[in-house]
Amino acid sequence: MNRLAKTGAAVVALVSGLALSACGTSSSTTTTTPTDSAAASTSAAPVTMTLWHNATGDKGPAYWQAAVAAFDLAITNVTFNITIV
Numbered sequence: 001m002n003r004l005a006k007t008g009a010a011v012v013a014l015v016s017g018l019a020l021s022a023c024g025t026s027s028s029t030t031t032t033t034p035t036d037s038a039a040a041s042t043s044a045a046p047v048t049m050t051l052w053h054n055a056t057g058d059k060g061p062a063y064w065q066a067a068v069a070a071f072d073l074a075i076t077n078v079t080f081n082i083t084i085v
Helices: 003-022 034-043 060-074
Strands: 047-053 078-084
Touching: 047 060, 060 078
Parallel strands: 047 078
Antiparallel strands: none
């Protein structure tokens, strides 16, 4: 391995180590119980969102319709307007 390759490998290792250390956890944590999050999701005001997608093929629009339908089953206070762009 030549000197340039060794230097490059060392730089990659150093940058990777720094990036991974930056992803560490913080010392302050917040915990919520399942009942807290369930109460928060059911007490929120209704929201309407617009989903834009560019899937114009045979399966594209059906995929997004199914995804929104599955989301609607899980989160009842959010509705979507689907727009193909």
